[in-house]
Amino acid sequence: MSENFTAMLDRLGEVAVRTGLNLASGQELLITAPLDAVPLVRRITEHAYKAGASLVTCFYADDETTLARYRFAPDAAFDHAAGWLSEATAQAFRNGAARMAITGANPSLLAGQSADRVSRASRASARVSRAALELITNFEINWTIVAFATPAWAAQVFPDLAPDAAVGALWDAIFAASRLTGSDPVAAWAEHNAALHRRAGMLNDLRFDALHFTGPGTDLRVGLADGHDWAGGSEAAKNGVVCNPNIPTEEVFTTPHRARVEGHVCSTKPLSHQGTLIDEIRVEFHDGAITRARASRGEDVLRKVLDTDAGARRLGEVALVPHSSPISQSGILFQNTLFDENAASHIALGQAYTKCLLDTDGQSTEQLAERGANSSLIHIDWMIGSDRINVDGIKGGVPTPLMRQGEWVVA
Amino acid sequence: MSENFTAMLDRLGEVAVRTGLNLASGQELLITAPLDAVPLVRRITEHAYKAGASLVTCFYADDETTLARYRFAPDAAFDHAAGWLSEATAQAFRNGAARMAITGANPSLLAGQSADRVSRASRASARVSRAALELITNFEINWTIVAFATPAWAAQVFPDLAPDAAVGALWDAIFAASRLTGSDPVAAWAEHNAALHRRAGMLNDLRFDALHFTGPGTDLRVGLADGHDWAGGSEAAKNGVVCNPNIPTEEVFTTPHRARVEGHVCSTKPLSHQGTLIDEIRVEFHDGAITRARASRGEDVLRKVLDTDAGARRLGEVALVPHSSPISQSGILFQNTLFDENAASHIALGQAYTKCLLDTDGQSTEQLAERGANSSLIHIDWMIGSDRINVDGIKGGVPTPLMRQGEWVVA
Ligand SMILES: [Zn+2]
Ligand SMILES: [Zn+2]
Ligand SMILES: [Zn+2]
Ligand SMILES: [Zn+2]
Incomplete structure (x- = not known):
């Protein structure tokens, strides 16, 4: 990719850490990401350590191994989920870790699989993830979601473009929507947050x-x-950190x-x-x-x-x-x-x-x-x-x- | 890589699951691996699901983010480790999960870092990993270690070869040492195990x-x-599964x-x-x-x-x-x-x-x-x-x- 892309990716990493998480010095950070997102995870990790993170841990998801489960695992497997891992995630949040999700999954990954298995796997996963999810939705800790333009996702969004062009077009859209294209993205986010807070305030009145x-x-x-x-916009989490839970929003x-x-x-x-x-x-x-x-x-x-x-x-x-x-x-x-x-x-x-x-x-x-x-x-x-x-x-x-x-x- | 390489990698995956773990139907599997090892993790995951695994989870380690911590994190970070994650790993084993480690780290990754920080980080990590490690070393569950020839490792082992040649030479050595080059690797391992058991039996007499x-x-x-x-050779774990904890041994x-x-x-x-x-x-x-x-x-x-x-x-x-x-x-x-x-x-x-x-x-x-x-x-x-x-x-x-x-x- 171009030098400009490298600079934009770094910008996304910086905004994710500074505006999205507003990561506090000494905080741990737990990231989840698709395997394709390694370059962004590295930018985020660097910015997190610069912000004083004690430890950054990333859990990667791999579409190929997800599909291998549907192809080869016994049927009973689809009622099973890694409860030990969800509980650990909840424990990390209770210990004060911040949470970053990098989204970019293939929207049609499971389109060819049995709806019954997809739903059973999803329910099994949701059941064990409940405690961790509540800590997030209750804003016990600062958290954010940002996007990475994976080839599989880009191909779904721009089916008529060649693979590289599709990824490029999706990145352009992500960078624009995430308000990274101006001269000072962190300032642009502050202004955008003020507008959303005004609108929410009006509705609350x-x-x-x-x-x-x-x-x-x-x-x-x-x-x-x-x-x-x-x-709307930035939120004060109960740990005292004001974060932007969605980039964009x-x-x-x-x-x-x-x-x-x-x-x-x-x-x-x-x-x-x-x-x-x-x-x-x-x-x-x-x-x-x-x-x-x-x-x-x-x-x-x-x-x-x-x-x-x-x-x-x-x-x-x-x-x-x-x-x-x-x-x-x-x-x-x-x-x-x-x-x-x-x-x-x-x-x-x-x-x-x-x-x-x-x-x-x-x-x-x-x-x-x-x-x-x-x-x-x-x-x-x-x-x-x-x-x-x-x-x-x-x-x-x-x-x-x-x-x-x-x-x-x-x- | 060549078709032959693809076949050998699949063979390593199969021997890792069948001989290394002897994975039981319905068992969960927890893998740790360097990021480079994705192709092997995919082969292992497929063989694990074919053997009846309920769920395969892989934690990837990324040398670049490890180094970013040494470059950018505050000094106090090096006394910190992800206790929540080590405890989760121990819990997975208590629940019956099998354990596979894929080794292939750059042997000189931290050569330029302060010995004090390396040792503090290592001690912090060892302290929180104690429970999980004891479950492994006490053979409460079946486990194994196999190798992946990462470019960084290969460059250290064969400093005089070009990068691709070094990786190729290291793979040749791994495949040979792991007894994968004959016509029936699983049978070769059975024979090798019998020889090691005979030797251990003689010393026990x-x-x-x-x-x-x-x-x-x-x-x-x-x-x-x-x-x-x-x-020596294969071991009966306390969950009743006979595994080969090291490939090679x-x-x-x-x-x-x-x-x-x-x-x-x-x-x-x-x-x-x-x-x-x-x-x-x-x-x-x-x-x-x-x-x-x-x-x-x-x-x-x-x-x-x-x-x-x-x-x-x-x-x-x-x-x-x-x-x-x-x-x-x-x-x-x-x-x-x-x-x-x-x-x-x-x-x-x-x-x-x-x-x-x-x-x-x-x-x-x-x-x-x-x-x-x-x-x-x-x-x-x-x-x-x-x-x-x-x-x-x-x-x-x-x-x-x-x-x-x-x-x-x-x-
Ligand atoms: Zn919603
Ligand atoms: Zn909404
Ligand atoms: Zn030893
Ligand atoms: Zn030894």
């Missing part, structure tokens, strides 16, 4: 009872949790009420889930739960997702993203949630972020559920926004226009 | 009080532990008595320890402990090793290898213990294998120490055999010739 999404095929009322709190989001979602909604972009694409989702909600679900593609996978557990057919997140977001304007379907959820307003099935609730200290899971916070092994975002969707905030039965044709009414 | 090594610069009497047991070995070693000895090959070479070691033992230590190169590292803990200056292993061993006859100094310890009779500083003691069930660490078993955070083998060394077995004060000029007296 209004404190709606519900959001109402309307548009072609969509008429959905999403009740918000009692004492919900809007978030364009959303403001909060916790819906698990029992107060009514109506129907269609997806506006395909959802890439565990190596399969789920397209043209159409669902109906009643008393917060999905009562009917269809998809033009991947419907069997969608049904298995909804059957994961009792919380899998209820919402854990609602997020607003304007259609003019730079990621939306790129026109690229990344087939990766880190990017696609920042191209459109979205909802997430499954686990809620307690971070998006006020005054949770000392409250039990039951009390949080009573306030509306959903619990599940899954958290899957899917896109319901577009330039044809309007959003109103509802308070005491009175609607306030928030978005029209996918854009904020108040800039 | 004789049950000497001590071994006496004599030769140029060496006059060393190594008392053997009370109720010591000779081992040429040694028979047992547990010396920690308090009954007297005399002086010199190393006959350089010792590669944590990225530095220690050459021409000359030590004196009194009442089992090293009382004087010199080396023509790496003496500072040697001294730090001996200061690791109380057990670091006492012996945990004595092993007999004929000078005619194929690895010795290759004439190659591998700078890697897996190979070099199989080229010459050797002793190891530090931790003893309780496997090499009879009737240990229910005995406490104190009772085992009373019988002569040494305890330490380290276990470092170094070579004291050559074609100029004689070995006698001593029983009731009477010597029996075992080796003359490095060869077994009784074939």
